[in-house]
Amino acid sequence: MKDKHFNKRVSLSLLNLNKKMSQKTLILGACGQIGTELTLALRALYGEEQIVASDIRKGEEDLVAGGPFEILDATNLHALEEVIMHYEIDTVYLMAAMLSATAEKFPMKAWDLNMNSLFNVLNLAKEKKINRVFWPSSIAVFGPNTAKENTPQHSIMEPSTVYGMSKLAGEGWCQYYHKQYGLDVRSIRYPGLISWKTQPGGGTTDYAVDIFHKALSEGEYQSFLKAETALPMMYMEDAIRATIEIMESASHALKKGQAYNLSAMSFSPEKLALEIQSHIPEFKISYAPDFRQNIADSWPSSVNDTEAQKDWDWAPKFNLELMVKEMLAHLKNE
Numbered sequence: 001m002k003d004k005h006f007n008k009r010v011s012l013s014l015l016n017l018n019k020k021m022s023q024k025t026l027i028l029g030a031c032g033q034i035g036t037e038l039t040l041a042l043r044a045l046y047g048e049e050q051i052v053a054s055d056i057r058k059g060e061e062d063l064v065a066g067g068p069f070e071i072l073d074a075t076n077l078h079a080l081e082e083v084i085m086h087y088e089i090d091t092v093y094l095m096a097a098m099l100s101a102t103a104e105k106f107p108m109k110a111w112d113l114n115m116n117s118l119f120n121v122l123n124l125a126k127e128k129k130i131n132r133v134f135w136p137s138s139i140a141v142f143g144p145n146t147a148k149e150n151t152p153q154h155s156i157m158e159p160s161t162v163y164g165m166s167k168l169a170g171e172g173w174c175q176y177y178h179k180q181y182g183l184d185v186r187s188i189r190y191p192g193l194i195s196w197k198t199q200p201g202g203g204t205t206d207y208a209v210d211i212f213h214k215a216l217s218e219g220e221y222q223s224f225l226k227a228e229t230a231l232p233m234m235y236m237e238d239a240i241r242a243t244i245e246i247m248e249s250a251s252h253a254l255k256k257g258q259a260y261n262l263s264a265m266s267f268s269p270e271k272l273a274l275e276i277q278s279h280i281p282e283f284k285i286s287y288a289p290d291f292r293q294n295i296a297d298s299w300p301s302s303v304n305d306t307e308a309q310k311d312w313d314w315a316p317k318f319n320l321e322l323m324v325k326e327m328l329a330h331l332k333n334e
């Protein structure tokens with residue numbers, strides 16, 4: 001028999017569902033490596049009209065034509081506020097950023113983009129114009145003095161790159177806005193991300209995507225990192241799922257404002273090449289380290305994500321073997 005609160009509970013959960021379905025989400029940097037796949041995944045989940053994609057320029061056709069799309073510079077507060085008010089946005093995913101390698105070439109531009117876009121979003125949330133924020137951090141918050149293996153959530157944070165400094169400062173501001181103003185801001189420290197659908201741009205971990213394209217088109221690849229340089233990595237499908245899961249999590253243990261370590265696999269160019277060779281035996285790799293070697297040397301080779309596992313049940317699905325199999329299978333069919 002139904003208890004006397006049953007009907008009330010059902011109508012409350014329907015109310016929540018309706019609310020969620022009618023709440024709109026804005027993605028800044030929707031045409032980038034993560035933004036593209038995140039936009040497509042969120043549209044599939046909540047409906048095309050609910051997800052407003054935006055970027056400083058147009059990206060892939062299916063992304064631009066597949067739902068509302070706005071040309072938007074995340075550092076322009078006025079333009080950002082207009083889009084938020086126009087669409088009655090509830091949640092913002094701020095995926096626009098300059099990554100580690102490009103940021104070393106354009107330090108001031110990187111600082112301006114990475115920090116001012118974040119301040120704009122945090123301040124609009126403080127003014128209650130939006131309710132929830134996702135902001136991506138990175139393994140780049142760690143530095144050369146941090147323990148390299150299994151780096152804990154709370155560790156020495158002395159980044160030696162412009163990108164890392166901007167991410168560490170951003171983490172601090174997210175925590176501050178959460179503590180001072182009660183903002184619902186959630187964050188992940190992404191490792192290097194590997195995807196067959198979208199290309200990365202300007203990162204140090206980009207080799208782990210380029211290598212697949214070159215292995216299939218030319219049968220060889222010249223790595224800009226040394227053979228033995230191991231870094232934390234993740235297949236994009238896991239990263240998108242983690243992003244949606246942390247945003248959907250109703251767990252009381254979830255620490256809002258904290259950027260969580262997230263782990264799936266760790267490998268070096270040599271180890272990745274060996275795995276590719278198990279599918280393409282004639283594939284050859286050579287090494288010509290450039291300025292990105294210093295950046296990679298300053299980062300952990302693997303991170304400990306026990307807190308993410310405990311607080312919001314995070315678990316990866318893809319290891320190195322599975323990721324390589326998937327990447328080659330999809331790219332062969334391109």
Ligand code: AKB
Binds near residue numbers: 202
């Ligand atoms: C980069 O290489 O800059 C990024 C990152 C690890 O945040 N992929």
